[in-house]
Amino acid sequence: MKANTWTKLISTAAAVSLIAGCGGGATETPAAEGGSGSGGSAGSPVKIKFHAFGSESQQAWSKVISSFEAKYPNIKVELVNLSEKGDTQEYAKKLDLAAASGEEMDVMMFSEAGMYAQRVALGMVAPIDEFIAKEGFKVGEEYKVDTTLNGKVYALPGKFNPWYVLLNKDHLKEAGLEVPKDWTWDQFMDYAKKLTKGEGASKRYGTYFHGPQGGGWLEFTRLALANQPDNSDYLKADGTTNLDNPLFKKSIEMRYQMEKVDKSSVPYTDMISQKLHYRPQFFNQSASMIVIGSWMNSEIGGTEQFPLNFNVAVAPFPKNSASDQGGYSMVTTDFMAVAAKSKHKQEAYQFIRYFTTDGTIAQGKYVPSWNKVKTEDLNQIIDTIVGGTKSPDKVDKESLKTVLAGSKASKLVPPTSFQADVYKAINEEYEKLILDKQNLDAMLKNAQERTQKLIDSNKK
Template identity: 30%
Template sequence: MNNRRWFTILLASIMMIGLLSACSGDKNKNGGNSGGASSSAPSGAGASKAADPIKLTMWGGVPPESGPQAVVDAWNAAHPDVQVEYVRFVNDDDGNLKLDTAMLTDQGVDIYVNYTLSQTEKRVEAGVALDLSELGDYNIDEKMGPDAALWKINDKYYGVPTKKNAFFVALNKDMLDAAGLAVPKSWTWDEARQYAKQLKADGRYGFIQHLEPFYDPMDSVLVKEGYTKADGSSNLDHPLIRKWLETLNGMMKEDQSTPPLGEQMSTQLPVDTSFLSGQAAMLNIGEWLIRSSNNMTDFPRDFKIAFAPVPRLADNEADYITRGGLGDFVSVNAKSKHKNEAWEFVKWYADGGMAPMAAGGRLPASKDVDKQVAMDSLLGDKADTYDLASLEYVLYGDTTPTYVRGVPQQVIDLRTQEYEKYFLGSQNIDKTIGNMVSRHNDFLKQ
């Protein structure tokens, strides 16, 4: 069942529950103020109740110990009149469904974090994301920069993007030095392939990645060139799409410098661990790696990590757009009984309150946050185990334009299903491209 249909059914059910409750519960109404601070109460027991702190609930996908608990503890210590509780949901389909259900059934969600634009859009449609233009006292574009606009829906903000997304290739600096290879600041996938060939060894891959970044190079092309052509038909047969698939297939089968897809899927290869244990020289990943690479107890290593931008398919650097932008889009539930207080927390969080999140790999995006404070929090006492110049470059110095993936999940799925057949050897490249185009055209006709 698609998301829109599910929401329609759920909303209808909730409306019916509301009507039944209204018929039987009018006598219990107390006329409370649902848009801000609690209304005044009479003396006696009611006065004691009014003096209780306002309680807000924030839902997010990061484990409490990776920063969120420290954030709410700091807020609560400074704001005894408004106390925040953090609730963790797992950022997968089931976890997001749990959050959506809690909001649509008024289970006390005041603030929540969106991790994709598509999730945000469906929550706006469901009426559980507050239109921040109603408040107007915080300039998101000025605070967060031009990348913030990628999160606008119908030219409005329904939350604040708070985290600077960073995607990069982590490199074993010791292996690079031994091979006489420099840390790249700009490179192509052809160059990365050569690096991988030189860095591979017995029991060691030259390059490794999770399955999710497989389609990043395709989107970097299509965001620039368009997912459809001028006539409205699929652009999945763009020459650079073919080039990417053939490059990765060659690395798997000809060079044997990256794991074959079949092996990676069947063994559920732990790619982060493989890199941190020295079984791979390069890892295509993002800033969340730092959470594991700082953990020398569970992931001991004796080498320094360097960083490079994600390689590009386009020969011309000026034509390249890379995945990045901003993330952790924090919204206020439009149904919250304490919207004003929730909004004060969100502003505080975005402008520096989220600093403890850097320890878990989440860098604040606001220009008002001290960069060095964020870096110190990110690296802790492990700074000397990183090549700091290359890390600072990929986090703050690379000026390549970025995108936030907004392609429909159905398109992601159909592409994945077809290129997996190619990498597994069950169909050739022509059939793969043809099937992707045909299925995409069918989707576009819908």
């Protein structure tokens, strides 16, 4: 797809947006010396625009930008915040419209792989291989997430947010259960049953799943797939479907069993009709466990909106069998990219390189994807993050540190430009199943056929 297809970009903005979900110990960053642009030279400052999302309290933008400008005094960063509340769907729509109208932009961030891939396909993003080559590193070695797409690199990964399980430690104690250090999905299901209590409107569920919904939060339909080092997504690296993988079937069976048979998970109809959200479900103690991404680190001890009135612990993402290698899960990151039409690509690259290394540490909100963060630095980062919550004393920090230290990213399957359509198809077929409009075999067959049609129609 060519860079000037802006009409199609606007028409696909809504579809694309559906797939969005959603310091201390810093060492010297190689990026500080990388490149030969005007970032550190004398003369008038170069001004770059950074299109982003999230409030100051969520993202600490002032810390990132001020620490960068202190290191690069000849580069000034203007934050263009397209969603103060951190709504990535709103951000995606506004970003596409800004690009289509020719608005000046230098740096942009994408909240997940599908959003990143589609904008690359539409020509919004510049490859940065030449800058990386000057520094002499490989993305897959330098970072925990490899952002290579079709043989080129268009972004660097920011925060490293593996998924884990948040646990109400008080509920565990009440049920006579330990905080799991290594467990399987079967054990997770057993915990959910034992933690479920009561009936009717006051019923407390063992767990709550926040998706799929509206073509987003599709992670909740591939839970058993996700704990694999390879082929953990709906499509394989060669572009063929992975929906015939037995672990996809297991993922769907597990969800159905927990809701319909065990009645240990919040019903899908409640989630949709009542517009439920995982934060109040967990912090209001309506559900004892939630599977979620570790972006929750900065909220784990409670916030003004959702105070923590119980003790919380963290368990690793469950495995399929005890013999499986642990640590693998879905991993989310921010894809930090240089705009294709930027007039200051060198300076924009310097900013994203800084942001994805020392900048994330200065931000003090997230664990970086940068592999050069040492264990002692990681512990300090976590202490800083949890210390910024309302009730850090109620958090089992050792369980959190252990889980994060052992987390690994599955091999990234290069997302396709029609990712949103695949998500939509799977979401619709899952919804028919969970609403008892079709059985499991029909759901799997229809999802497979619809995905295959999308693959075939998008072949070049």
